[in-house]
Amino acid sequence: MAQTYELTATVRDRVGKGAARELRRQGLIPAVIYGDKKTPIAIALPLKETTLKLHAGGFLTSIATIDVGGEKIQVIARDYQLDPVRDTVVHVDFLRVSASSRITVEIPVHFLNQDTSPAMKKGGALTIVRHFIEVEVAANAIPESIEVDLAGVEDVGTTIHISDVKLPAGVTPTIDRDFTVATIAAPDVLEEETTDEAGTEA
Numbered sequence: 001m002a003q004t005y006e007l008t009a010t011v012r013d014r015v016g017k018g019a020a021r022e023l024r025r026q027g028l029i030p031a032v033i034y035g036d037k038k039t040p041i042a043i044a045l046p047l048k049e050t051t052l053k054l055h056a057g058g059f060l061t062s063i064a065t066i067d068v069g070g071e072k073i074q075v076i077a078r079d080y081q082l083d084p085v086r087d088t089v090v091h092v093d094f095l096r097v098s099a100s101s102r103i104t105v106e107i108p109v110h111f112l113n114q115d116t117s118p119a120m121k122k123g124g125a126l127t128i129v130r131h132f133i134e135v136e137v138a139a140n141a142i143p144e145s146i147e148v149d150l151a152g153v154e155d156v157g158t159t160i161h162i163s164d165v166k167l168p169a170g171v172t173p174t175i176d177r178d179f180t181v182a183t184i185a186a187p188d189v190l191e192e193e194t195t196d197e198a199g200t201e202a
Helices: 017-025 047-055 187-201
Strands: 005-011 028-034 041-046 063-068 071-082 089-096 102-112 125-128 132-138 146-149 159-161 180-185
Touching: 005 047, 017 028, 017 089, 028 047, 041 047, 041 063, 047 089, 102 125, 102 180
Parallel strands: 005 063, 028 089, 102 146
Antiparallel strands: 005 041, 028 041, 063 071, 071 089, 102 132, 125 180, 159 180
């Protein structure tokens, strides 16, 4: 399950560009909490802590608890904006969630046992088609990653479909067809592609 984190926020009395600039001068960033059929809450978050959480990874797939004046609200970040120069967070949108919520998120794909895969030992090369897979999942059970085990892949030229992947319980892909996740390409195919590219450039 994805890691969780907690942030402390204050309610914003004013909104708009001018108010947002003033917040940022104070080391805070504007954010909003919406969803769950409740009135949106405009909040201010500490810049340093929020930026650290963002760059720690999994920001859009981790459940967070935001303490707003003593009220702890469970949320997940749905969108954020970065300063184009400083690379710090300038705004975040959070969605309220509960134990019963099912949400759509993109989960990173990790490939295991490449070194022991028979197909890879025969000279095959892993070609990743999807680095992330969009799934529907319970908000309190978001996996950190979807793992594809290559240990049992015997043949070069094998195509790995989503049906070949053991998904965590309760995780459902949003695409309703048996799409390709990766292939084990033959060395001669890779060589032909490289030759074609070189010829095109020439």
